Every structure is written in structure tokens, then in C-alpha cells.
Amino acid sequence: MVTGATSGIGKATALELARMGATVVMVSRDRARGEAVQSEIKTKSGNDNVELLLADLSSQASIRQLAENFQQRYTQLHVLNNNAGVYMFSRQETVDGLEMTFAVNQLAPFLLTNLLLKVLKAGAPARIVNVSSGMHESAKIDMDDLQSKKRYTFMSAYGQSKLALVMFTYELARRLEGTGVTTNCLHPGFVATNIGQSGVGPAGRAVVKFIFSNFGISPEEGAKTSIYLATSPDVEGVTGKYFVKSIPKRSAAITYDESLQRQLWDECAKLVNLPVKV
Numbered sequence: 001m002v003t004g005a006t007s008g009i010g011k012a013t014a015l016e017l018a019r020m021g022a023t024v025v026m027v028s029r030d031r032a033r034g035e036a037v038q039s040e041i042k043t044k045s046g047n048d049n050v051e052l053l054l055a056d057l058s059s060q061a062s063i064r065q066l067a068e069n070f071q072q073r074y075t076q077l078h079v080l081n082n083n084a085g086v087y088m089f090s091r092q093e094t095v096d097g098l099e100m101t102f103a104v105n106q107l108a109p110f111l112l113t114n115l116l117l118k119v120l121k122a123g124a125p126a127r128i129v130n131v132s133s134g135m136h137e138s139a140k141i142d143m144d145d146l147q148s149k150k151r152y153t154f155m156s157a158y159g160q161s162k163l164a165l166v167m168f169t170y171e172l173a174r175r176l177e178g179t180g181v182t183t184n185c186l187h188p189g190f191v192a193t194n195i196g197q198s199g200v201g202p203a204g205r206a207v208v209k210f211i212f213s214n215f216g217i218s219p220e221e222g223a224k225t226s227i228y229l230a231t232s233p234d235v236e237g238v239t240g241k242y243f244v245k246s247i248p249k250r251s252a253a254i255t256y257d258e259s260l261q262r263q264l265w266d267e268c269a270k271l272v273n274l275p276v277k278v
């Protein structure tokens with residue numbers, strides 16, 4: 001399963017996994033965009049086993065429905081690629097009343113992964129691959145303001161969400177020890193995609209597009225670490241690591257604070273209405 005498979009890194013990842021012969025479940029929030037990419041991937045890969053499931057990952061009800069729909073069709077999941085992400089220039093709230101960046105970039109992977117643990121364990125050896133960002137390195141996490149109510153800048157909200165995703169990966173890896181399910185996270189590089197283009201006016205969009213398309217690597221290049229972590233025999237059994245260019249790297253010092261990881265887990269569980277002990 002690849003979330004955010006309609007564009008950029010997720011689309012390139014889904015295509016490559018399909019080329020490798022996997023049954024790929026693409027997740028998209030938009031039927032028309034999803035169906036167009038689904039048919040493109042089928043044609044380019046020659047693989048007909050590309051399914052589309054619809055979900056708006058900013059809505060917890062929609063995420064729960066997605067997990068339900070998946071489990072009605074499949075009893076096992078071998079790779080969950082939590083790839084979808086947003087970069088919001090202004091503070092927006094989701095239908096659940098939560099800050100959008102934190103909801104899509106951290107709470108959606110947290111909830112979706114927890115809801116799919118049963119099928120991941122049934123599919124073991126299975127892998128969870130979380131797309132974080134190098135921007136987590138200079139970010140701070142404010143446990144009293146995960147919703148960025150006191151202070152919002154797109155950089156601080158985005159950085160905090162990606163820092164949280166790294167910490168979630170490490171905590172999850174410990175909780176999954178002995179299950180045959182591994183989890184790692186990654187920075188894909190600076191990639192020419194559509195990121196950052198929603199929620200800005202036409203001028204802002206043009207600037208963002210110019211910067212990313214002139215200085216970014218291609219989505220295919222940006223997808224390489226995701227594909228490596230999803231498929232390579234080199235990382236069989238490797239878990240709880242952060243990768244850049246398919247090489248394990250140290251993440252920000254704060255991400256290794258286990259008591260903070262647990263605190264974050266408990267806060268996220270409350271925000272998505274999961275029992276704290278999942």
C-alpha cells in the first residue's frame with residue numbers, strides 16, 4: 001500500500017513496485033486523479049494488479065474506512081508506505097479540528113499503521129516505510145502545542161510533523177520487536193514534486209514550482225530510498241532506522257529520547273481515539 005500515490009515520490013514508488021510485480025494498492029483522496037494514475041501505472045508496468053482505494057488522510061473517519069476497505073479485500077499486507085504529506089503555508093484545520101500538517105504527516109501514518117497492524121503481522125515478514133524529511137533535523141517538538149496554536153510557521157509545523165514521524169518510527173519498531181514487521185523512515189532528498197503548491201496563491205505557487213523544478217531531483221530519484229526500504233534484501237530484519245540515499249544515518253538527537261517517544265505515542269493515541277496501549 002502506497003499513500004499519496006497520485007503524485008511525486010508516491011507515484012514513482014507505486015510504479016516501480018508494480019514493475020517489480022507487486023500487487024499495489026494506491027491510496028488517493030481523489031477518484032479522477034487516482035484512476036488516471038492507476039491506469040498510467042498499469043500501462044507503464046504491464047501489471048494489472050494495481051488497485052485504487054480512496055481516502056482523505058486528513059479525516060480520521062476516512063482513514064478508518066480505508067483500513068476497513070483494505071481488510072475486506074486482503075488478509076495480508078507486506079509493505080505499508082506512509083508517503084502522503086503536505087506542506088501548508090497557512091494554518092488550516094481538518095474536519096476533526098486538528099492542525100492539517102500534523103494530522104496528515106503524523107497522525108494519519110500513526111492511525112493507519114495501527115489499524116493495519118493485524119494484516120501486517122499476518123503478512124510478516126512485512127515492512128512499514130515512513131517518508132519523513134531532512135527538515136526534521138532543525139525542527140523542535142512542542143508537546144504542549146502539537147497543534148501549532150501558539151505559533152505557526154509552515155517550516156515549524158512541517159518540521160515538527162516530520163520529527164514526530166521519525167520518533168513514531170523508533171517507538172513503533174520497539175513495539176513490533178519479535179513480530180517480523182520492521183519499520184524504517186527516510187529523507188527522500190529535495191525532490192521536484194507538487195509539494196507545497198496547495199494553500200498558496202498563483203504567484204506563490206509559481207515560485208514554489210520554480211524552486212522545486214529547478215533545484216530538485218526527479219521523483220524517480222526521490223523514490224529510490226522508499227523502494228530500497230520496501231524491497232531490498234539488504235534491509236531484511238533492519239528496523240528502527242532513518243535512511244538518506246539508502247544509507248542509515250543518525251537523525252536529530254532528540255528523536256532518540258525514548259521517554260519523549262512514549263509521550264508522543266500517548267498524545268497521538270489520544271488525538272486519534274485509539275487506546276494508548278495498542
Ligand SMILES: NC(=O)c1ccc[n+]([C@@H]2O[C@H](COP(=O)([O-])OP(=O)(O)OC[C@H]3O[C@@H](n4cnc5c(N)ncnc54)[C@H](OP(=O)(O)O)[C@@H]3O)[C@@H](O)[C@H]2O)c1
Pocket residue numbers: 003004005006007008009010027028029030033055056057058059083084085086104131132133134187188189190191192193194195196216
Ligand atoms: N519533495 C520533497 O522535496 C520532499 C522532501 C522531503 C520529504 N518529502 C515528503 O515526501 C512525501 C511525498 O511528497 P511529494 O514530494 O511527492 O509531494 P506531492 O507531489 O505533493 O505528493 C503528495 C501526495 O500526498 C497526497 N496527499 C496530500 N494530502 C492528502 C490527503 N489529505 N489525503 C490523501 N492524500 C493526500 C497527495 O494527493 P493529491 O494528488 O490529491 O494532492 C499526493 O499524492 C511527503 O511526505 C513529503 O513530506 C518530500
